[in-house]
Amino acid sequence: MNKQIEKTVLRRIVLQYYKDGLSNRNIAKKINTSKSNVHHIIKTYHQNNQINAIKPPGRPGPSERTLRRLGRQIERTPATVSEELASHMDVSANTVRKYIPMLEYGARIARRKPLLSKKNKNKRRLWANKMVKMPTDYWRKVIFSDECRFSQFNDAYRTYVYRKKNQAYQTKRLQATVKHNGFSVMVWGAIWHGGRSELRLCSNSMNSEEYINTLETTLFPIFRNRRNKVTKRNYLFQEDGAPCHMSKRSQDFIKKSNIKKLEWVAQSPDMNPIEHLWYSLKRRLKQTKLHPSTSAGLFELLVKLWAELPQSLIDRLIDSVPSRFRALKKARGGSTSSEFKIQNRENDKCPAAVLNDQDEVTKENHNITVDSDEQIETTTIIGKVINKASPTNSELVVLVLKFAIFSILIWSC
Structure with missing residues (x-):
């Protein structure tokens, strides 16, 4: 009707x-x-003196059909502009801009993610199905490593200022930029639950020889330091698929050094917790308001900020890995939301991956293994989990005895 x-x-x-x-x-x-x-x-x-309300003056709003048509057009080309949308609908661009909020769409910055091929998507999907079963303790025995570039002036971040109409070009309200962001330095670092490596200065184009030297001077001292309790036997080493990492010379060196490697799929920076730590370090570098005039000065400042990063932040990032793989499995190998909820804890004012994995924590605390494709109804009573999917041995014995007594009573009658 x-x-x-x-x-x-x-x-x-x-x-x-x-x-x-x-x-x-x-x-x-x-x-x-x-x-x-x-x-x-x-x-x-x-x-x-009439039943129906008087029709309001003015042009009527869009029909449901018009809004559906606009919604379909937006879904086809989400990166389009209002003028392009208007050309397909015989209305003005201004009208389209008024209709878009009615569909609960908003103009947002597109997230930057690696372009995933079908082959790598499938590899990531299979990898997620395998790794999602690993408990948190497994990832606490992994050393995550990566390189990162830091610039003297990084204008990739948006800077917001308070100003009036005629204050746009005041010096204190400008974001200074230079060509190519000034000079930059490349650093290598590694983290694990309970510790971190020293920050190592690298060249902008690292080769196999330099990478091997980095491992010898930065990674090996971690294994030799008994205070870290990090050994080649108990810990896995993670590295991405950079050419200097995957070269035959580098891989032969790692194999001869008896370093156990963690399986890692290409184009998977969203699974590496150290990526969030680099982001945190860049934020701290920006907040210092310091712009060193030399590469050595910039590296010295980075070393200082790296040492000041709270260990609690690193530990929480490591503990977020299981949730990352759950997100990867849900995305079936596609891009995941690496922009986890940011929350300040204790005294650290840096972003941390805070994930909603209370159910998984409960399962790990009670040592329950639940298959991802099955849903088993469970009830928690004073810290114990009772499985309702099937009766226990004692319950079966009671049922058999009851049935036997019931049968004897019937035969006696």
Whole structure:
């Protein structure tokens, strides 16, 4: 039934009850509507002496069909502009801009993610299905490593300032930029639950020889330091698929050094917790408001900021890895939301991956293994989890005894 017809029928019913002498409250109860709605219908009838409300002046809003058509066009080309959308709908761009919020769309910055091939998507999907079963303790025995570039002036971040109309070009309200962001330095670092490596200065184009030298001077001291309790036997080493990492010379060196490697799929920076740490370090570098004039000065500042990063932040990032793989499995190998919820804890004012994995924590605390494709109903009683999917041995014995007693009673009768 047409909505307008439904409203007309409703108004007729209200007015008939009103003429019969019923109060607004009783009418509202009978037709299951609000008292204010009944009052509005009766008031409109007295003012205009007609059942239907007077049509409001002005151009009518968009029809549902028009909005559906606009929604389909946006889904086809989400990166388009309002002028392009308007050309397909015979309306102005200004009208389209008014319609878009009605569909709950908003202009947002597109997330930057690696372009994933079908082959790598499938590899990531299979990898996620395998790694998602690993508990948190497994990842606490992994050393995550990576390189990162830091620039003297990084204008990739947006800077917001308070200003009036005529203050846009005041020096203190400008974001200074230079060609190529000034000079930059490349650093190598590694983290694990409970510790971190020294920050190592690298060349902008690292080769196999330099990478091997980095491992010898930065990674090996970690294994030799007994205070770290990090050994080649108990820990896995993670590295991405950079050419200097995957070269035959580098891989032979790692194999001869008896370093156990963690399986890692290409184009998977969203699974590496050290990526968030680099982001945190860049934020701290920006907040210092310092712009060293030399590469050595910039590296010295980075070493200082690296040492000041709270270990609690690193530990939380390591513990977020299981949730990252759950997100990867849900995305079936596609891009995941690496922009985890940012929350400040204790005294560290840096972003941390805070993930909603309370259910998984509960399962790990109670040592429960639940298959990802099955849903088993469980009940928690004083820290113990009882599985309702099947009875226990003691329950089976009780059932058999009850059945035997019941059978004897029947035969005796």
